[in-house]
Amino acid sequence: MTLDRLLFGDNQFFGINHMSEEKARTQAMRFQDTAEIIRVLDAALDEGVRTFMCTTHDRIAEVCDHMRANPARYADFRFYPCMPYAHKYANAVTEHGMLGAALHFMPDDGLFKTALRGASSLATKDAEGILKILVDMEMKMFKGLNTPVIFLQNVVVDLILGMGMDEIFALFADHVRKRYDAEPGFVTMNMPRLYDALTHVGIENPIICANINKIGFRTCGGLDAYTELLRTGRLRAIAMSVFASGAIPPREAIEWLANLPNIDAIVFGASSRQNIRSTKVLIDEFFGRPASSSGGMNTSKGRIEAYNGGLLGLATVERT
């Protein structure tokens, strides 16, 4: 499959701003009404940005409801879900403990809940079963909608990566392909290391979304290793945090990015039609205008935001 070149991210909707807690709060206030989120998504769609890379936040479920209720308007719209929304799990662990949290997120009527309660070593026997159920729980909200790529979010990806549990990536990839007829995607802050791990478990030409920016902000393993991988590796790279939380002027950031090989897509965030348009114009200028709105690139998560008329890139997809 081909990824759209420009993907719309969701950090700005949920009070995530890696530059300032004050700005994050201002955004959280503005977007607390889901109708306001939908208004911005509509603007993106009208500007030719039709792919929404979003975390599986509870409020996205409301966006999904709206899309299902208006099938004609959103026939061409697609979601790239990013799971899980990590905070709900992290907070549940503090409240309920590790096992308690696992139980908390299992369906009430499932055999698994019963099994987990009594089990001493279920992790060994059926990690695959647990993983499938957790993915299915997160995917419920997208029922009936177009989800061509399904991502594991970076906290989970990097946790698994560090622990060396590479086989879990393959389990996720298999499930997403079989159950949802979708491509697996992986968000990470450690792209070179992740690429090696994915290759190691046989995930060919993986879709990887990572910070890729001129100043090397959160490009762990080093910016040189990133550019080298883009040059020599076989992957579909999605650049996020391309403006490094506003540290790089937009034009300079995009021009630098356009000179890298193998960038399939860019994720950006914006709160207004004007900022969506200005970003798209910039990308089209440096990457060439796509033949149709479907573009010719890949997808992911990044964000551009405007304050006082300037563009401010907001960093990553999701962090705890």
Add this chain to the structure above:
Amino acid sequence: MEAKKVRLALVGLGKMGISHFSIANAHPATEVVVCDAADFLLDGIKKYSKRPAFRDYDEMLASGELDAVLIATPSRLHAPMVRKALARGLHVFCEKPFCLDWRDSEALAKAASDKRLVSQVGYHYRFVGAFQEMKRIVASGALGTITHVLAEAYGPVVLRPKGSTWRTNRTEGGGCLYDYAAHPINLLNWYFGQPESVSGAILSPIFSADTDDEVYATLHWPGGMSAHLSVNWSDDSYRKMSTRITMTGTNGRLYADRQECQLYLRATSEALPDYAKGWNVRYTTELTKPVRFYLRGEEYSAQIDEFVGAVQCGRTATQYDFASAAVTDKTIAMLLADRDSGTTRSRAAPVTVEKRSWFGRFGGMGR
């Protein structure tokens, strides 16, 4: 020549434990083994990570194939487990809070120092770029005389009257005081040392049955500087834990959180030539040093890097050692003493020690 690899045991696979395991395992200079009394995660780690795993702490220590341990068990178990590791001559990284009784903290700090072993406690905010910059600015004296500090932490942990784990039980080292307030207190200790006294301590439940959900107090330092502590872990207007410090001085005002450091200077200071008169803002993008492996924040990797590096080159007295954390444990004890002195009206429920299953779960680990 490449330094010898550090054989490190990760003990306790809870929320912080698995994060530490991931980071430590990704470190090029470590060989990690894990230890947890519960099979639930241990078997999964054995199978997928293919790292050696132990169910029994004593058995693991007795294996004699370790250089260091990282203790991430419930707080109540820290002191006995750290004591055993030091007795074996192992370097120790311990999660925060260090010990529930500050006398244990001081004794263990002395033991580590006497044996010339590396010790560290997981107060990761000391590795956040903006708080490090705050440290540099305070040390420069550019703020003039600092008269008052506001130390805050807010976040969404306990939002309903339900749920019970060691983290929500005071006697086990849980609660807002140990889990949240310990962080801003530790930053205050880093910048200003041990306070002279504490007054007006309020430790109150909001939703919890067994512990405090909000902590407020006034801390006093010799020379007259005071700090207000304001901490609440039952506040879901915050997406995640937010820690912030604001300082007022005769030459300006300084603010830091995880994302940025803002300094207002009334007049430029020769001690701080890179800051101008008026407002100065430094963002995380420029204050944060890159790390080799990233999980949840550079600070978590940086603290493990610091520990592994210290073990490799035998660096024992650091800003992060047991002695530094003992100061925080002592400050926490001052808060509790003030609360118990009855000079302030606290709604905190009386603490009753109840038998919990943790020692049982950890079998031979704690005793």
